[in-house]
Amino acid sequence: MTLVDTPLAISGVQTPTKRSLAGLTRAELAEALRAIAVPDREIRMRAAQLWQWIYHHGLRDFDGMLNVAKGLRTLLAEHYTLDRPEIVTEQVSKDGTRKWLIRMAPTGPHDRGAEVECVYIPESDRGTLCVSSQVGCTLTCTFCHTGTQKLVRNLTTAEIVTQLIVARDRLGDFPGLAPPNDGGLVPGEGSRAVSNIVFMGMGEPLYNFGNVTDAIGVMSDGEGLSLSRRRVTVSTSGVVPEIGPLGTAAGSMLAISLHATNDALRNELVPLNRKYPIETLLQACRTYPGASNARRITFEYVMLKGINDSVAEAKALVRLLKGIPAKINLIPFNPWPGTRYECSDWPVIERFSEVVFNAGYASPVRTPRGRDILAACGQLKSETEKLRARARLMLEQDDDVPQSL
Template sequence: MSTIAQPIPAAAQASRPSLAGLTRAGLADALRGVGVPEREIKMRTGQLWHWIYFHGVTSFDTMLNVSKVLRATLADHFTLARPEVTSAQVSKDGTRKWLIRMPSTGPFDKGAEIECVYIPETDRGTLCVSSQVGCTLNCSFCHTGTQRLVRNLTAQEIVQQLLVARDQLGDFPGLTPPTDGLIPSGEGVRAVSNIVFMGMGEPLYNFDQVRDAIAVLSDGEGLSLSKRRITVSTSGVVPEIANLGDQAGTMLAISLHAVRDDLRDELVPLNKKYPIKELLDACRNYPGVSNARRITFEYVMLKGVNDSPREAKELVRLLKGIPAKINLIPFNPWPGTKYECSDWETIETFSDIVFNAGYASPVRTPRGRDILAACGQLKSETEKMRARARLMLEEQLALSSD
């Protein structure tokens, strides 16, 4: 058995688009484009869907219930390629981070690069996916926010992140999991059981593509992730919150981080457009919200900034009437930041106040800090590394010419 799915050469990818990651409608259109009769479209789409998303195949030759003629036609026009993994890191705690390069979309696009993080536990594995290349929100405490927005990811590119992860983790039938870290296993346990849209970008600024990707991720005949195990985190794009509940039906997480508008304006500049009251009103009206489907409020603990007992009590007051849990996130430092993580005693005091008010208030254990894969740390360093390499080369040339 193969350890991971074998990549398709870049030259082949450039000339033939990949079907991996497409929606059902996208697969149907691809089949029409190569002359499959309309009366067969639904059946053939279902066959492709099963092979691509249940079995995770990377070759049309393995689709044994598809005719040889159609398999040859598909191979002539398409691939089942995943994006290229240009860098893979494994943290000492088992967290994995992949730098993924998407195929070029034109002569001026060398291939967008995003980061995707996998966090394993003994009984589950969570994949943190990106929805944009870069970010436009400029949250002052977030490393990812220091990278400019390049473009939105397509639904296909979002889904492909899960395909890459399952390939790398041996999470498709016939693949063998790697042995260099914790990978959940056991009867009925998948290596990737949960998805969080908490990577690069603001998901609700790419709503249509995120919604379509969720439909693929949660389809019971393929990747089959429960919508209750898919969480979309937003910094507060209020107009799209109801749409997320109505059209996607996932769990909702809110990056709150402050209880006063003046401070949140600084930490999360989007607050200037959608202040705390509007945001919380949207949460109270989120479709399907209940004690069984609580909204998660994320609160990063910043030393001397937002971590006082008074702010903990105000947080409880603000969330009154909202079925909620509060994730307290120790700040993950990154090069150049002006913030520090709150002392552990301060975090525990804050947590106790919230807990005693009746809210679950787990303190998120920092994961992947050593590979800059923890919450708020995601940012592609590739461009910086290339710039340093160019500078070193220029210096070497200058020295050699003296």
């Protein structure tokens, strides 16, 4: 494991005096231009120029925008930046998975900057970036360490999009820009390091619906970051009223964090089930816009020893999903300190997978990635919280240091 660690900031943080344009929607870019008195007749053209330089080329300053008039470049630089969020730490797993702790720009004089984690998972045929949609999580799924951390706030559209921008910067994934010289991963000729996005990081994406769907719009725009919407997957624990609107507004792939085949057990594992029980959730899946055998819904099922891993549960799962174009993603439980759950034994997982597969459903077992750096499913932010607690304790023991955390 390689760990590049920037010391924790424990003093006050200055609020940026200039707004960054990185991560904004087309409408927001137009408003930013209008705010500095760019003539209305030029707004659409200038916004399109900015869009391509920011999202296709990955520029970090206005001077490189060669088809933008010098006077406008100067004006832009006086009022705005193209700053990205800060990478506080980078951890590289022995399997190549990378986890970044990213600090967003402060929003006020007493804000030290929200922090989230995102994870890059390289594979032979793709590179998947797992992004966060909230700071913390409002849900309390009992098997998930991330869910033990309180919700702080929703991320803005720009804060979601810039997770992808930061990853592409770090991985040398913008065309024509010099690759990083300090251990970044540079994609091969004609390939992109980040080809897929999954909203499976911190938070419940459908509780931040507007910002998530706007972010998908930015990420999938063909003149910029240019990701296919079929390569963007939004995972939800079952916020039923927003499932259909997600398909209409974003056209993304859908994943359901299911984990149980009956309401009694799911009420325990995923407390949101008490509000939106399984039957209601599955009905929303049956009518999800665009769902078909070519665009199957993924049902995530964490394998918990002696809890939900029996052959009887596998058969119940098959019956439950009848008529839904689905694949079942079996996830070996990723342990964390203090949990009461254990991962199912491998032969048990294989037997469960075989029952599902023989019923006609794809049932891949997700290979645990990044466990050694707490980057696996359900582990995000836990180690960071420990570090923050240590820093906070140090502050409490030193009366001369301002209490700014």
